[in-house]
Amino acid sequence: MFLWATERLPQPIVLVPPQQTAITQHPIVGVHTRLTDEVEPWKIRKTLEMVREMGSSWVVEFFPWAYYESEQGDFRFEHADLVVDHARAQGLNVIARIGYVPWWARPHPKGQDTSLNYLDQENYDELGDFVFEFVRHFKGRIHAIVIWNEPNLTFEWGFRPVDPAGYAEMLRVVYPRAKQADPNIVVLGGALAPTLEPDGSPNGMNDLAYLQKMYDAGAAPYFDALAVHAYGLRSPADETPAPDRLNFRRVELVREVMVGNGDAAKSTYVTEAGWNDSPRWNQSVLPVQRIDYTLAAYQWAEGHWPWCKVVAMWAFRYPTPMRNYHDNYTFMGTDFEPRPIYLKVQEWATR
Amino acid sequence: MTNLKSRISNIKVRITKIPAWLLIVMICLIIAGIGVSVVRRPADKTWSRVQESGVVRFGMDAGFMPFDGLAVSGEFTGLDADLARELARRLGLRAEFVQIGADRLYDTLQAGQCDAIISALTLDAARTQDFFYTTPYFDAGLVLVVPTKSNLNELRGSTLAVEVGSDSDDRARWLARRTVGLRVLERDTSDEALQAVESGQADAALADTAAARQYVAAHPALRLGPRQTSNPFVIAVPANAPELLHALDRALAQVEADGTLERITSRWLDQ
Numbered sequence: 001m002f003l004w005a006t007e008r009l010p011q012p013i014v015l016v017p018p019q020q021t022a023i024t025q026h027p028i029v030g031v032h033t034r035l036t037d038e039v040e041p042w043k044i045r046k047t048l049e050m051v052r053e054m055g056s057s058w059v060v061e062f063f064p065w066a067y068y069e070s071e072q073g074d075f076r077f078e079h080a081d082l083v084v085d086h087a088r089a090q091g092l093n094v095i096a097r098i099g100y101v102p103w104w105a106r107p108h109p110k111g112q113d114t115s116l117n118y119l120d121q122e123n124y125d126e127l128g129d130f131v132f133e134f135v136r137h138f139k140g141r142i143h144a145i146v147i148w149n150e151p152n153l154t155f156e157w158g159f160r161p162v163d164p165a166g167y168a169e170m171l172r173v174v175y176p177r178a179k180q181a182d183p184n185i186v187v188l189g190g191a192l193a194p195t196l197e198p199d200g201s202p203n204g205m206n207d208l209a210y211l212q213k214m215y216d217a218g219a220a221p222y223f224d225a226l227a228v229h230a231y232g233l234r235s236p237a238d239e240t241p242a243p244d245r246l247n248f249r250r251v252e253l254v255r256e257v258m259v260g261n262g263d264a265a266k267s268t269y270v271t272e273a274g275w276n277d278s279p280r281w282n283q284s285v286l287p288v289q290r291i292d293y294t295l296a297a298y299q300w301a302e303g304h305w306p307w308c309k310v311v312a313m314w315a316f317r318y319p320t321p322m323r324n325y326h327d328n329y330t331f332m333g334t335d336f337e338p339r340p341i342y343l344k345v346q347e348w349a350t351r
Numbered sequence: 352m353t354n355l356k357s358r359i360s361n362i363k364v365r366i367t368k369i370p371a372w373l374l375i376v377m378i379c380l381i382i383a384g385i386g387v388s389v390v391r392r393p394a395d396k397t398w399s400r401v402q403e404s405g406v407v408r409f410g411m412d413a414g415f416m417p418f419d420g421l422a423v424s425g426e427f428t429g430l431d432a433d434l435a436r437e438l439a440r441r442l443g444l445r446a447e448f449v450q451i452g453a454d455r456l457y458d459t460l461q462a463g464q465c466d467a468i469i470s471a472l473t474l475d476a477a478r479t480q481d482f483f484y485t486t487p488y489f490d491a492g493l494v495l496v497v498p499t500k501s502n503l504n505e506l507r508g509s510t511l512a513v514e515v516g517s518d519s520d521d522r523a524r525w526l527a528r529r530t531v532g533l534r535v536l537e538r539d540t541s542d543e544a545l546q547a548v549e550s551g552q553a554d555a556a557l558a559d560t561a562a563a564r565q566y567v568a569a570h571p572a573l574r575l576g577p578r579q580t581s582n583p584f585v586i587a588v589p590a591n592a593p594e595l596l597h598a599l600d601r602a603l604a605q606v607e608a609d610g611t612l613e614r615i616t617s618r619w620l621d622q
Contacts, residue, residue: 277516280415280453280471287516288539323475324454337525340516 014041017049022057022091026349028302030058030095030312031331032272035083036067038319045086046336047317052090054331054342055349059092060146060271060312064100065130066116072104072126075133084141095227095271095312096138097146097191098131101158118158124170128177135181144186146227146271147174150193152210154203162205164213171222189214189223191271192254194231194246208243208253215261225266225309228254230273230297233283237296248273248297255307270311273297278325291344298345397466397592407444407595409435410465412453417561417619418471418584421450430619431469434488437611441602457482460589467599468587478587483596486603487583488612489560493519495576496545496556496563503555503576508532512544512553519544519557522579542566548573564620 031051035044051059063080070076087094099116105123106114119127135145150156151167171189178187192207199206205213211226228251232239235247243253255268276283277290285293294313301311317332331342338346401407411431413421422428427448439446449465456468457478471491474484497503507530513519515537523535536553538544545566547553555576558566567573586603588596606612 280412282414286540287514287520291516320477321475323473323477326454333521337521340520340524343524344516 014045016085016089017045019089020049020052020091022052022055024055024057024349025351026055026298026302027057028308028311029054029056029298029345029349030060030093030270030310031056031316032060032312032314033083033316034062034318036062036064041082041086043319044082048083048086048090048092050332050336050338050342051087051092051316053350054346056345057091057093058095058310058312059087059316060095060097061087062097062099062149063134064116065098065105065127066100066102068134069130070102072102075130075137077134077137080134080138084138088141093310094142095144095146095188095269095310096134096142097149097227097271098134099149101127115155115158117156118160119170121166121169124173127170128174131174132177132181135178135185139182139185142185144188144225144269145178146188146191147171147223149191150229152192152195152197152205152207156193157204161202162210164205164210164219165217168214168217168219168222171219175222186224187222188225188227188269188271189219190254191227191229194229194250196244196246207250208257211254211257212261215257215263220261220263223266225269226254226258226263227269227271230270230311231314232273232275232285232293232297234285236289237293237300248293249300251301251305251308255305264307266307267309268305268307269309270301272314273311274313274315274329276325276328278328281325281328284325284328287340291341294341295344295348298348395592395594397463397589398594398598401444401466401595405444406447407435407439407442407467408447408449408465410449410451410456410459410468411435411470412456413448413450414453415471417565430489430615431471433615433618434606434612435469437606437615438599438602441605442598457587460587463589466588466592466595471584472587474583474585479590481590482587483590483593484585484587485596485599487585488603488607489584489616490578490581491560491584492578492580492582493522493557494560494563494578496548496558496567496573497554497576498548499572499574501554501574501576506530506533506555509554510534510536510552512536512538512547512556514538514541514544514558517541518559523557526579545570545573561620568621 033047035047038044061083068075068077068080084094101116101119105126106118152162154162175187178185192210194207195204197204197206230248230251232248233246237248239247241247241249241252275285275290275293277287278284298311301308315329317330318334321327321334332338411419411427413419413427416429418429418431420429436446451459456470459465460468506526511523511533513523513535527533527535536547538547541558541562544556545558548556549570549572563575567575586599
């Protein structure tokens with residue numbers, strides 16, 4: 001009688017379209033998509049089509065370890081395949097950010113409650129195993145992986161005091177496993193949060209200080225390039241950087257740390273950047289400023305940062321509205337209605 | 352159809368065959384069941400606490416005037432603050448305010464650090480499992496602003512001024528794809544878009560209702576035109592506070608019926 005309720009409904013068929021080429025006048029243009037929680041395949045396809053049509057040839061996407069290896073050794077990449085295959089079909093380069101620790105790689109909740117960003121050093125090998133499987137599975141289909149996200153923030157480090165040496169150790173464990181799976185994969189370190197947190201802050205560590213401590217701990221051989229986050233907040237894109245300022249060009253200070261540590265030959269990938277135009281947030285700008293600053297940021301990076309491969313703006317589209325200021329980072333509504341910033345970037349990038 | 356009629360008549364026949372005493376027992380059981388379910392409904396602890404203390408605590412992000420702000424004296428001010436005080440007064444209570452960042456409003460409400468949120472809050476259907484919303488008290492949707500003497504009935508062939516990149520720009524582009532000859536005139540700010548109507552560069556401007564009302568109040572050559580979108584502001588309470596919700600709705604109905612709501616709104620938007 002209730003068979004209808006228990007039977008799996010037929011899944012919609014969404015074909016991967018014929019191979020497209022991302023046509024852009026500005027290959028530095030990229031966006032961070034949010035397809036991790038996007039269920040319907042047609043929305044994944046539509047999102048990536050619109051990324052290409054905007055003139056972006058790069059996408060950064062989050063691939064949570066906890067989703068793809070929810071039981072140890074049982075790897076399920078169906079959803080990730082969907083995202084990567086559609087991105088590839090649109091001619092997009094994929095940068096995969098990896099994070100989120102499955103329950104089995106964290107302390108037992110009865111002994112210790114931990115967040116999804118908690119990973120003890122004794123479990124780094126398990127992250128290494130996942131990275132090996134992930135990179136092997138997507139060999140030739142993704143350009144780069146980012147190990148972890150903003151490890152200089154307490155929240156992103158499992159609500160523990162941040163630990164640059166611990167993160168360097170993570171890279172030391174994971175890097176060779178990634179290369180073992182695909183020698184051509186680009187392993188990105190960092191993606192530090194731009195922050196001015198003072199010494200001893202419970203919230204995190206200044207990004208420049210953290211990066212130096214990563215180098216001091218011997219991280220350099222274990223990343224091919226550095227991922228950087230570059231939010232402009234209320235400043236124009238070309239505002240001069242300073243150690244006590246958070247602005248788009250803070251990337252140049254990060255670069256100075258790299259160069260000072262002998263890493264001038266490595267590239268930098270801006271995997272998150274952007275401005276917010278919410279009238280409800282005190283770190284936002286007017287919509288017209290957001291458009292101007294975003295275009296200026298792409299142009300600045302293109303004209304002044306020969307070591308920068310991509311500037312990926314946060315965030316292309318959310319699966320559902322956040323109903324707060326975060327919605328004002330997006331380039332289109334959840335209904336695929338392009339916001340004016342999308343059209344302005346498209347006009348500039350594809351003309 | 353015949354089949355249906357015969358089924359209905361069969362049911363009638365079956366009901367009439369049930370003895371009267373059994374029907375009475377069944378009705379009693381149903382009434383008793385309703386009674387039990389009413390008794391078992393968990394008490395609204397928020398409302399109980401509010402009544403005991405005589406204070407209702409409103410969470411607010413005081414950074415969005417003319418709705419939510421802080422006076423130099425440190426007192427919460429704006430349309431929402433005035434409305435909250437009036438609602439509390441009608442319920443025989445006193446309003447207190449808790450300053451909360453806009454993206455933490457719901458968390459704070461859920462954590463019990465306030466009893467309700469009044470903060471130019473838009474109804475979020477995705478949260479209705481955890482929160483209840485009152486009847487809307489203001490619609491902040493986009494509205495046309497036209498010259499006072501204009502008899503603009505439709506946008507076909509007209510020029511519509513908007514703040515570039517804003518929600519009104521989004522909507523205008525949407526309208527332009529559906530309206531023959533509609534031209535969108537971009538301006539850097541909402542005020543500049545409204546000025547374009549005054550100066551005759553545009554036939555109408557599109558702006559959110561609060562900004563439009565404020566501008567029109569200071570510029571008699573303009574008036575509000577038809578509303579284009581809806582964006583209702585509501586008050587949120589935890590889903591386990593239905594009595595508080597009911598009380599706030601009751602008070603809102605009163606202030607709406609006797610004109611107080613419009614007076615409060617007008618105090619902040621029309622002067």
